[in-house]
Amino acid sequence: MSWCGRPGKGVLPDAAQSRFAGTMIRVRFFTILRLLVKRADVILDRRGISVRDLLDDAQRAVPVPFLHKVLDDEGKMKRGTLILVNGRHVQHLDGLDTIIEDGDEVSLFPPGGGG
Amino acid sequence: MKVTDAGVLRVNLSKGTFVEESVGEDMYKMYLGGRGMAAKLLSDEIDPAIDALSPDNKLIFANGLLSGTSAPTGGRYMVITKSPLTGTIASSNSGGIFGAVMRRTGYLMIVIEGRSPKPVYISINDNTVEIKDAVHLWGLGTAAATDKILQEFGEKRASVSCIGPAGEKLSKIACIINDKHRAAGRSGVGAVMGSKNLKAIVVKGSNPIESEEKDQFSAYAKEKTKMLKENAVTGEGLPALGTKVLDSIINQSGLYPTRNFQFATFEDTEEVSGEALVAKGYLKSNKACFGCPIACGRYTVLPGGREGEGPEYESGWAFGADCGVNDLIAITEANFICNDLGLDTISTGTTIAAAMEMYEKGYIKKEDLQNGPEMKFGSSEAVVYYTRMTGMREGFGDLLAEGSYRLGEHFGHPELSMSVKKQELPAYDPRGVQGHGLSYATSNRGGCHVRGYLISPEILGSPEKLDPQELTGKPQWVKTFQDLTAVIDSAGLCLFSSFALGLQDYTDLINGATGFSMTAEEVLTIGERIWNLERDFNLKAGISPVTDSLPERFLEPIPDGPQKGAVSHVQQLLPEYYSLRGWNKDGTIPKGKLKQLGLENAKVVLVRKTG
Numbered sequence: 001m002s003w004c005g006r007p008g009k010g011v012l013p014d015a016a017q018s019r020f021a022g023t024m025i026r027v028r029f030f031t032i033l034r035l036l037v038k039r040a041d042v043i044l045d046r047r048g049i050s051v052r053d054l055l056d057d058a059q060r061a062v063p064v065p066f067l068h069k070v071l072d073d074e075g076k077m078k079r080g081t082l083i084l085v086n087g088r089h090v091q092h093l094d095g096l097d098t099i100i101e102d103g104d105e106v107s108l109f110p111p112g113g114g115g
Numbered sequence: 116m117k118v119t120d121a122g123v124l125r126v127n128l129s130k131g132t133f134v135e136e137s138v139g140e141d142m143y144k145m146y147l148g149g150r151g152m153a154a155k156l157l158s159d160e161i162d163p164a165i166d167a168l169s170p171d172n173k174l175i176f177a178n179g180l181l182s183g184t185s186a187p188t189g190g191r192y193m194v195i196t197k198s199p200l201t202g203t204i205a206s207s208n209s210g211g212i213f214g215a216v217m218r219r220t221g222y223l224m225i226v227i228e229g230r231s232p233k234p235v236y237i238s239i240n241d242n243t244v245e246i247k248d249a250v251h252l253w254g255l256g257t258a259a260a261t262d263k264i265l266q267e268f269g270e271k272r273a274s275v276s277c278i279g280p281a282g283e284k285l286s287k288i289a290c291i292i293n294d295k296h297r298a299a300g301r302s303g304v305g306a307v308m309g310s311k312n313l314k315a316i317v318v319k320g321s322n323p324i325e326s327e328e329k330d331q332f333s334a335y336a337k338e339k340t341k342m343l344k345e346n347a348v349t350g351e352g353l354p355a356l357g358t359k360v361l362d363s364i365i366n367q368s369g370l371y372p373t374r375n376f377q378f379a380t381f382e383d384t385e386e387v388s389g390e391a392l393v394a395k396g397y398l399k400s401n402k403a404c405f406g407c408p409i410a411c412g413r414y415t416v417l418p419g420g421r422e423g424e425g426p427e428y429e430s431g432w433a434f435g436a437d438c439g440v441n442d443l444i445a446i447t448e449a450n451f452i453c454n455d456l457g458l459d460t461i462s463t464g465t466t467i468a469a470a471m472e473m474y475e476k477g478y479i480k481k482e483d484l485q486n487g488p489e490m491k492f493g494s495s496e497a498v499v500y501y502t503r504m505t506g507m508r509e510g511f512g513d514l515l516a517e518g519s520y521r522l523g524e525h526f527g528h529p530e531l532s533m534s535v536k537k538q539e540l541p542a543y544d545p546r547g548v549q550g551h552g553l554s555y556a557t558s559n560r561g562g563c564h565v566r567g568y569l570i571s572p573e574i575l576g577s578p579e580k581l582d583p584q585e586l587t588g589k590p591q592w593v594k595t596f597q598d599l600t601a602v603i604d605s606a607g608l609c610l611f612s613s614f615a616l617g618l619q620d621y622t623d624l625i626n627g628a629t630g631f632s633m634t635a636e637e638v639l640t641i642g643e644r645i646w647n648l649e650r651d652f653n654l655k656a657g658i659s660p661v662t663d664s665l666p667e668r669f670l671e672p673i674p675d676g677p678q679k680g681a682v683s684h685v686q687q688l689l690p691e692y693y694s695l696r697g698w699n700k701d702g703t704i705p706k707g708k709l710k711q712l713g714l715e716n717a718k719v720v721l722v723r724k725t726g
Contacts, residue, residue: 030363032355034390069347080347080576087369087677091580107367111347113575113614114358114411114428115568 025049025100027058028107029066037064051083052096054106069110080111116322118180118628119143121223123156123721124244126237128311129170129229133244136721138223143629145713148223149179150206151605151645153195156226157204158648159718163656167199167303168285168310170230176217176276176316179607183218183405184324185333186624187340188609190215190405197656198302199310200287200462200518201536201561204652205302208565208604209276210404210412211294216274219320231312236264236277239318249314253283256455257292264317277315278305279457284508285309286516288462288539292454296412296424297404300459302538302560303518327630335627339612339620343408346615348577353411353611354401358428359389361542366436368574368583369677370547372540373436374492375468376533376668379544380676383441387431391443409611417444425450426460429564432542433464434498438471445495449502456506462518465539467501468492469519469531470511478526485510536561536662545685546669547678548573550581550589553688556663557593559649565610567596577614586684590692598642605645644712647696651704651714660702663689 028041042061046054052075059067070081076096077083083090084107090098100106123136138152146152153175165171175195182189192214198205217225220239227237234249247267252260261275276293282305289305290298299305326332343349352360365371366384373381385391392398392415402412402424416422426434426447434440434449453460467490473479474490484490487510488497504512514522520537523529533540538561545552550569558566569592573583581592602621603610622635654660669683693700697708709715 028367030367031360031390032352035355035393040385078347079579082364082368082574082576084367084677087367089368089574089576089580091576092582107363109364109367110352111575111577112352112356112360112364113348113571113577113611114353114361115564115570115610 024103025054026105027054028105030107030109031112032110033066033069033108036069037062037066046100047102049100050096051085051090051098051100051106054100070108078111080113082107082109082112116221116324118184118324118326121178121218121221122724123224123226124222124239125226125228126244126246127228128231128235128246128313131231131246135242135724137724138721142719143180144631145641146645147180147602147605147625147641149177149182149605149607150193150195151601151641151648153177153193153224154204154206154645154648154652155719156224157195157197158652161197163197163652165197167197167202167307170311172197172307172310174227174304174307174311176225178214178218178223179605181624181628182607183215184326184628185336185406186608186628187336187343188404188407188409188612189607190407191607191609192217193604194291194299194304196304196307198304198560199285199306200303201538202656203536203560203658204649205304205560206604207290207299207301207304209291209293209297209299210407210609211274211297212405213274213276213293213297213318214607215405216272216320217318218324219322220318221320221322225316227311227313230310234312234314236313236315236317238268239316240270241320241322252314254280256280257457258295258455260315261295264315268317268319270319273317273319275315275317278308279455279506281457281506281508281516282306282309284516286458286505286508287518287521288459288466288516289457290459292457296454298454298459301461301563305457326628328627332624332627335623339616339624340408342620343612343615348614349409349611353409356389356393357401357411357413359392359413359426359431361428362388362431363390364574365543368547369673369679370544370574371432371436372533372542372544374439375437375472375531376540376544377472378675379547379673379678381436384436386441387435387443387446389428395443397443397447404609407609409609411611415447417447421448421451423451423454425454429541430460430464433461433468434502437464437468438498439492440495440498441493442495445499449498452499452502452506456503458502458506461541462539463502463505465533466505466515466519466522467498469533470501470515470522471497472531473523473526473528478528483511487511530667533666533668534562535665536658538562543570544673544678545665546673546681546683548583549586549684549688550592552665552669552683552685553589553593553692554596556665556685556689557597557692559646559653566600567593568600568610569593569596571614578617584681586688590688590695593692594695597646598639601642601645602638605641640712644714647704647708647712648714651709654703663702
């Protein structure tokens with residue numbers, strides 16, 4: 001796994017704190033996902049978790065099913081789905097295996113386009 | 116009437132005469148129609164170096180090959196002329212129903228020549244053509260002019276394309292508006308129409324268009340329509356949120372130009388996004404152009420009752436983040452003003468943003484504003500006020516109406532114009548998307564996002580996700596997208612169809628409609644031919660390849676957001692791009708390349724049909 005080059009990061013948290021303290025991660029819903037789940041975000045108390053697991057946890061925290069808008073039947077990202085970690089597409093990190101750290105912001109977009 | 120039977124109506128406004136001409140099948144095979152075929156006529160018939168606002172310029176309303184057929188999204192037409200803003204060839208695309216209705220008159224293209232001694236409009240009812248007095252319409256906004264002309268025309272299912280006061284007053288950022296809300300927006304095509312004293316064209320046609328391979332074409336049209344409906348972008352995202360689906364995507368990606376491109380994220384995006392337009396209750400419905408299963412248009416009603424179409428992503432951004440404005444009502448109001456006065460929303464908003472930066476830096480003084488409100492970022496009052504003044508060319512608006520580059524020159528700071536070839540850039544910071552930056556720099560009509568929309572692969576992941584900062588391979592992607600876009604435009608289809616359809620799909624539709632048996636490769640070569648034809652026009656017009664560049668600002672690092680630190684590498688990408696195009700190292704086109712593409716041929720002379 002590689003966390004290098006991820007933009008928007010501040011000073012890394014103290015290792016001990018990171019290990020034992022709870023970590024708040026904000027998962028933000030955009031475009032038609034927001035219309036679907038009728039909320040802008042969900043805050044999860046997690047640490048060292050993959051995007052894949054974070055999505056499952058976010059789904060459990062939201063009553064309306066939304067994962068089918070971003071993942072296919074095999075659990076892979078649908079073509080055109082955007083999952084951004086601090087503004088960087090996970091495809092240019094470690095995909096759904098990208099590990100989310102303290103204070104990260106995860107933005108979810110189903111396939112979208114315009115111009 | 117077969118798809119390839121349509122003719123050309125040539126109207127000379129100086130003489131008050133018109134003739135009908137026919138188009139040979141070879142022209143369709145070489146250029147398809149629309150953007151490509153009109154570029155060929157313009158190149159053959161005018162000296163590219165002329166003054167764009169002189170009577171020698173020609174203004175061509177051009178349908179694409181499939182405009183008005185049952186091909187999905189076949190409701191697009193284009194306006195081709197020499198641009199007064201850029202000095203390049205202009206080809207501005209619009210939807211609504213005008214193109215499809217015009218096609219039913221039997222005319223693929225209407226070529227306007229000369230200059231009328233007084234304001235007129237052209238009335239076309241099938242092949243009954245009249246040049247009518249428009250003195251009583253001069254000065255009217257596009258909505259009132261459209262209503263009045265339709266009333267005079269007296270028949271249902273007619274459509275009007277016209278200019279507002281901005282075009283009449285020769286604003287270099289004036290557009291042409293059809294069906295009240297749809298714009299052939301960019302490059303100042305409205306000023307060319309105004310320079311000819313032509314207020315409007317009204318059309319009504321009753322000739323059905325038949326495809327050559329009727330059953331096969333029908334099957335293709337149904338198949339491609341199904342693909343568009345089932346695609347997540349064209350079947351769900353665009354119908355629900357329109358192009359404003361992009362505000363949050365582009366802002367979260369760190370590419371959302373803010374305060375005249377000084378920053379790349381906007382702190383108040385949540386207030387002005389497509390989601391906000393829904394949440395605030397302003398969006399009433401979506402709206403489709405002719406023959407479109409996507410229906411991405413917005414129909415909006417503001418508190419107080421003002422209503423109309425828009426704002427689109429680009430328009431909302433130009434008056435919003437680019438001016439630092441977080442007031443969605445003011446943004447939408449400015450959009451409505453542009454539609455009525457006939458202004459390009461992108462260039463208007465971006466020109467006001469440039470003026471705001473010059474004002475805040477002290478280059479524009481308070482007295483320059485001629486009693487207008489302060490030009491400060493974030494001022495919704497300024498955005499609405501100066502948009503109206505620009506359209507009317509009153510007060511400080513007289514300078515704004517020249518566009519941001521000339522405004523900057525006037526105050527000694529053209530470097531604060533965020534433009535390429537003097538046309539204002541749209542809503543993506545090129546430092547964060549290297550391929551898209553190359554597309555900006557090399558666009559044949561200057562700053563523009565719809566000549567090669569690299570945002571699609573670099574950000575949106577369609578047809579595949581590319582790393583926006585990767586340089587390797589980007590020149591080839593840009594070339595392919597530019598050539599394919601020229602095909603889509605010349606076919607008369609909407610560029611948004613390309614989120615779901617590919618080259619083979621377009622080839623199917625073209626062959627089905629015409630009975631041609633072109634390969635996908637041959638169709639893409641048509642796009643390459645059109646690209647080179649436009650470039651050749653620009654070179655002959657005196658547009659130096661040195662202008663294949665971006666404003667200096669983009670060599671400085673992005674100061675904020677996810678792309679913080681990024682700079683543009685356009686100059687690094689250009690040599691490979693020129694090489695892939697088969698051009699000389701200095702960006703000129705060798706004769707051998709023109710010959711290879713069949714562009715060394717003699718001028719096409721259309722055959723006169725009637726007198």
